[in-house]
Amino acid sequence: MAQFFYDNQIRRFLIQFAKVFSNWQVTKGKDPNGNDILIRVPIMYGDQSRQASTVIANNSASNLPSAPLITYYITGLEYDQRRTQDPFFIDKLAVRQRSYDQETGEYKTTQGQAFSVQRIMPVPYTLRITVDFWTTNYNQKLELIEQLGTLFNPSLEIQSTDNFIDWTSLSVVYQDGLTFSSRSIPQGTGNPIDVMSWKFYMPIWI
Numbered sequence: 001m002a003q004f005f006y007d008n009q010i011r012r013f014l015i016q017f018a019k020v021f022s023n024w025q026v027t028k029g030k031d032p033n034g035n036d037i038l039i040r041v042p043i044m045y046g047d048q049s050r051q052a053s054t055v056i057a058n059n060s061a062s063n064l065p066s067a068p069l070i071t072y073y074i075t076g077l078e079y080d081q082r083r084t085q086d087p088f089f090i091d092k093l094a095v096r097q098r099s100y101d102q103e104t105g106e107y108k109t110t111q112g113q114a115f116s117v118q119r120i121m122p123v124p125y126t127l128r129i130t131v132d133f134w135t136t137n138y139n140q141k142l143e144l145i146e147q148l149g150t151l152f153n154p155s156l157e158i159q160s161t162d163n164f165i166d167w168t169s170l171s172v173v174y175q176d177g178l179t180f181s182s183r184s185i186p187q188g189t190g191n192p193i194d195v196m197s198w199k200f201y202m203p204i205w206i
Contacts, residue, residue: 009206010127012160013171014074017129017202018043020156020173021070024147026140041144043070067193068144069134076128080203083124091119093165122168122205128176133196141180141196148198158202168205176201 025038099112135141152175161169175198182195 009160009168010077010204013127013158013202013204014045014072014129016158016160017173017200018045018072020151020158021072021131021148024070024144026068026135026143039068041068041070043072046071046073067134067136068140070131071134072129072131074127075130075199076126076201078126078128080124080126083203085121087121087123089121091121091167093117093119095165117165119165119167125204125206126201127204128199128201131198131200133198134193135196136193138194141194144196152200171202171204173200173202175199 021043024041026041027036028039029037031037094114094116096114097112099108099110100106101108133141133144135144152173154174156173158171158173159169160171163169177199179197182197
């Protein structure tokens with residue numbers, strides 16, 4: 001019977017993907033000297049589900065979600081047969097470490113342990129992610145588009161780990177369409193926060 005194994009592989013790709021959209025700023029008025037007031041747009045994982053909406057609204061129907069805000073969530077995970085290689089291939093890699101001094105806590109220039117690593121052929125998947133931009137005005141939306149739109153030309157490379165023997169750590173983020181506004185023909189007196197949805201996909205290995 002197979003043993004339980006979990007290595008946070010997809011989660012690591014999500015963390016690196018979120019860093020692409022972290023620490024971006026938008027303007028929020030001007031100070032008394034006429035300079036722009038910049039605020040950082042936070043990012044969090046989670047789609048606009050009923051439970052997430054309840055948490056954001058503090059379990060009250062009278063509270064509105066805070067904005068500006070960026071949320072991202074998985075919309076699909078598909079097996080990519082086009083990138084399938086020999087599924088039974090095992091790559092053998094010889095690794096040699098530098099010797100380590102326990103007393104000084106430093107690595108020496110001499111050779112230490114040597115061992116062999118077997119790398120099993122990974123399985124190709126396509127990870128699809130949607131990013132929602134919650135903005136309070138039209139200008140904030142345009143500011144985010146101009147800052148982020150130049151990164152994906154045509155793609156942006158990310159790395160899930162810095163382990164040099166991990167041949168599944170590299171991936172590429174492609175954009176896959178943008179819905180500029182979530183608003184339609186107004187009905188009633190409500191004025192919901194305008195949400196812009198940006199779709200991306202990444203070829204990953206598991």
